[in-house]
Amino acid sequence: xxxxxxxxxxxxxxxxxxxxxxxxxxxxxxxxxxxxxxxxxxxxxxxxxxxxxxxxxxxxxxxxxxxxxxxxxxxxxxxxxxxxxxxxxxxxxxxxxxxxxxxxxxxxxxxxxxxxxxxxxxxxxxxxxxxxxxxxxxxxxxxxxxxxxxxxxxxxxxxxxxxxxxxxxxxxxxxxxxxxxxxxxxxxxxxxxxxxxxxxxxxxxxxxxxxxxxxxxxxxxxxxxxxxxxxxxxxxxxxxxxxxxxxxxxxxxxxxxxxxxxxxxxxxxxxxxxxxxxxxxxxxxxxxxxxxxxxxxxxxxxxxxxxxxxxxxxxxxxxxxxxxxxxxxxxxxxxxxxxxxxxxxxxxxxx
Amino acid sequence: xxxxxxxxxxxxxxxxxxxxxxxxxxxxxxxxxxxxxxxxxxxxxxxxxxxxxxxxxxxxxxxxxxxxxxxxxxxxxxxxxxx
Numbered sequence: 001x002x003x004x005x006x007x008x009x010x011x012x013x014x015x016x017x018x019x020x021x022x023x024x025x026x027x028x029x030x031x032x033x034x035x036x037x038x039x040x041x042x043x044x045x046x047x048x049x050x051x052x053x054x055x056x057x058x059x060x061x062x063x064x065x066x067x068x069x070x071x072x073x074x075x076x077x078x079x080x081x082x083x084x085x086x087x088x089x090x091x092x093x094x095x096x097x098x099x100x101x102x103x104x105x106x107x108x109x110x111x112x113x114x115x116x117x118x119x120x121x122x123x124x125x126x127x128x129x130x131x132x133x134x135x136x137x138x139x140x141x142x143x144x145x146x147x148x149x150x151x152x153x154x155x156x157x158x159x160x161x162x163x164x165x166x167x168x169x170x171x172x173x174x175x176x177x178x179x180x181x182x183x184x185x186x187x188x189x190x191x192x193x194x195x196x197x198x199x200x201x202x203x204x205x206x207x208x209x210x211x212x213x214x215x216x217x218x219x220x221x222x223x224x225x226x227x228x229x230x231x232x233x234x235x236x237x238x239x240x241x242x243x244x245x246x247x248x249x250x251x252x253x254x255x256x257x258x259x260x261x262x263x264x265x266x267x268x269x270x271x272x273x274x275x276x277x278x279x280x281x282x283x284x285x286x287x288x289x290x291x292x293x294x295x296x297x298x299x300x301x302x303x304x305x306x307x308x309x310x311x312x313x314x315x316x317x318x319x320x321x322x323x324x325x326x327x328x329x330x331x332x333x334x335x336x337x338x339x340x341x342x343x344x345x346x347x348x349x350x351x
Numbered sequence: 352x353x354x355x356x357x358x359x360x361x362x363x364x365x366x367x368x369x370x371x372x373x374x375x376x377x378x379x380x381x382x383x384x385x386x387x388x389x390x391x392x393x394x395x396x397x398x399x400x401x402x403x404x405x406x407x408x409x410x411x412x413x414x415x416x417x418x419x420x421x422x423x424x425x426x427x428x429x430x431x432x433x434x
Contacts, residue, residue, distance in 0.1 A: 151392040302412065309414040312395045325411060 005101050006134030006143055008193075014041075014273055015153035016266040018129040018146070019067040022108055022191075025131065025145055026076065030195045033075040038277045039203040040065055042210040043220040044240045044270055046263065047233050059247040061240060061263040063270055064210075064220055067177075070108065070191060074199040077192040079105075082185055093167045094160045097142060098135050100190050107132040109188035110175045111166035113148045116158055127174045130158075130166070204286060204348060207277075211345045213237060215338060240267070241334040245327050248311065252323045259315035264308040271301040271333070278344060287347050297340045303333035352433060357405070361426045364400045369393060379422040391416045397425065407432035 012024030027033035043064040051058035071078045081089075081096075090096035097107050114126040126148070134143030141157040149156040158166075172186040173179055213220045217237035221228070235243045244263045251258040275297050281287040282294075307329040314322055362374035372387065383389040389397075394416045398409050407429060412418075419425050 150390070152390045305415055306412045309391065309395055310411050312392055313399060313411075313414055316396055316399050322411075329411070 003138050004134070004136040007101060007104060007106060009133050009145065009155065011155070012153065013276070014269045015147075016262065016269040017062060017067070018131065019070055020063070020269070021145060021147075021153045022106075022129075022131045023069050023073060023076070025133070026106060026191065026193060027073070027195065030075065030193075032195050032198050032200070033073070034280065035198075035202040036074060036200045037273075038280050039200070039206050040069075040210075041270070041273055042207065042277075043214050043236060044238075044267070045220070045234050045236050046240050046243050047235065056258075058260065059243060059263050061244065061266045063266065063273075070189060075193065075195045077194045079190040079192075080187060081190060082187040086188060093164055096188075097132055097163070098137075101133070101135055104192060106191040107188055108177075108191060109167070110170055110177050111163065112169045113146070113166060115165040115169060116148070116162040125169065125174065127170055127176060129177060130163075132163070202284070202286070204351070207281075208345060208348050211341055211348075215341055215345070238334050238338055241330050245330050248326050249323065252314065252320050257318075257320060259311060261308060261311050261315070264304075264311055267330075268301070268304040268308045271297075271304045271337070274337075274341075275301050278340075281344075281348075286351065287344065293340060293343060296336055300333045300337045300340065303329045303336075307333070354430060357430050357433065358426050360404060361401060361429055362422070364404050365397055365422065365425075368396045368400050377422065379426065381421060383416065383419060383421060383425075387422075389416065394419065394425075401425070401429050405429055405433060 009025040010029045012021045012028050014024045014028075015021040024037075027037070041063045044061065045064060046059050046061040048057050049060050050056070065072055070076060086093060086096045090099060100107050108129060108131050110127050111130045112125045113128045113130070114122050114124055116130075128146065128148055131145040132142045133145065135141065136143075136157075139157075140160045142160065142163055143155065144158050145153065145155050147153050170186065172184050175186045177189070178185045178187055210220060212218070214237040217235070217239040219234070219236055221234065244267060247263060251260055275294070278287070278294065278297055282289045307326050310322065310325060310329070314320060358379070359374075362377060362379075365377075366372050366374040369387070369389070378386065381387065383394065395414050398414055402408055409428075409432075413428070419428070
């Protein structure tokens, strides 16, 4: 066993949720995986849930596939291990993570990051997914990726003892990765790269269908009813813009304003990825090259970015009176996006 | 206000907001992202700090990391607004 092993990661272009940052950290630079990535992540959806830390209503906005991407991406081999398996195989979490990394497996699971961040004992928990991709035995540290250690997604290190403490105190109902689908279970994901062979071609049929569903705000989940059919309160496609505008207005004008940026961040990342997809389709002759189409879509990215950064500004300065500008930036982004993606769809249909 | 004074006072603001930076030694032509790990949130904090210091205002679209390569770019935008 080497004293140090660090698996390949690339700082992800998409960071809005931990599952996306993890997948893009592992596969973001892989040419084969790009074909799967650009065939997916087209549809946007949102619905209201109870926030896991506060219990308040939260608008959960995400691209499809969402957190299930780590299980479903053909360029990853996913295994689910229960806490009992981890303990039975290796005795403790630290040995399990080290052995998994030695076998080129990344580890992903829910840890109490309050224990990781605070030297002193604290009487609250902050359960959050931690992505572990390396270790150093001499320094007794793991290499990790997370949002918790900085103002943005950061690669950092965490001591063996903090990871152990952070893992042990989370019980099954607090493990939000497992509780929705595997109630009463606590565990980890082990993720291996599976990218040496082409398992998935760019799927123009899927891209066209999902673009139509995105533009027409149709329920993409309907295609997956054999796997899950629990939610009926979901908004799809470009209607997500209106839900996000409504939510921001509500949260900023609450008695105690809330500066939750997550929906705006995923909307922005969706535009960044869509622009990359358009360029990729043009570079690979699925679409005729058009600088004006690229330029127009860049204004969509810019408006989404401006809306997100405006909320960051308001969270710093408390200038709630600036909030009326969100609607303009997001409505402009929506209208231009509908126009550009309608052209993209038309050109793909003509091919 | 002359350029040197704007630069010196801008760097004082930047140092207050990003304490890891030393205003006396910072390379203002170096990359914000690669050399100083400035991110999309910290750049907004810097710009808001500069607004308060110099009584200028950045447009919403200017509050973005990709608009500035270096601290020189940030300081230059303050100079333009002041003049």
